[in-house]
Amino acid sequence: MNKSNRRKFIATATVLAAGTAVTDIPSIAAEKKAEDFPVVHHVFFWLKNPSSKKDLDQLVAGVKTLSAIETVHNLRVGVVASTEKRDVVDNSWAVSELIFFKDLAGQSVYQTHPIHLEFIKNCGHLWEKVIVYDAVNV
Amino acid sequence: MNKSNRRKFIATATVLAAGTAVTDIPSIAAEKKAEDFPVVHHVFFWLKNPSSKKDLDQLVAGVKTLSAIETVHNLRVGVVASTEKRDVVDNSWAVSELIFFKDLAGQSVYQTHPIHLEFIKNCGHLWEKVIVYDAVNV
Structure with a gap:
């Protein structure tokens, strides 16, 4: 050169x-x-003891362990945001979980993964209700 | 050198x-x-005419217009994913909207933004129910 x-x-x-x-x-x-991650898994948990900060913290910590599952992309764990109270806003839940998957196969791996089963075993007694919404991008 | x-x-x-x-x-x-975008706005819409592909398409197109609002980050529009039917899974809805905001102020700008109001004016007749979950990352 x-x-x-x-x-x-x-x-x-x-x-x-x-x-x-x-x-x-x-x-x-x-x-x-x-x-690349068009499958969106929205989960909302209602605590048995909604006033227990200890239970809330334990559930948040439990949900965070799910990020170690290899098919889980960009896990977000949330609590109720202090947005305006409107008729359509449901703020009765305690903890939210939002996960993106590459495909439905990745979602299936997550459902039966030992880390997910361990989470349910350790934290399942904390919630009284769960609602799951599984969406795919359009 | x-x-x-x-x-x-x-x-x-x-x-x-x-x-x-x-x-x-x-x-x-x-x-x-x-x-940077810790405020998560989850919205689920139930159509008045759940079997109408035309109504579904119109609502999807309407939700997509919301991405032009300056405080909206990474809008995702979804339909029900064909994941396993379990007791906790709600698959009765039609269209999902997922938006990330920088802060609650950004969410407020969105709520009263002309593009959002136009969307409600044009598409509000299509849905019979809406549920909103506003979360903040923890």
């Missing part, structure tokens, strides 16, 4: 690296992620 | 660029995103 070509190579490499790192890759990665 | 230093510079630059572009930046970006 002569001096001029070397300069061009380094300049081009720098531009490519900067462009790739700062602009292109993250946006591509973000778009790819939403498309 | 002598030949040896030049080789080292190019090798180092290549490793840094590869490491940055492929590994570090996307994972940092992904983590940052989940943390």
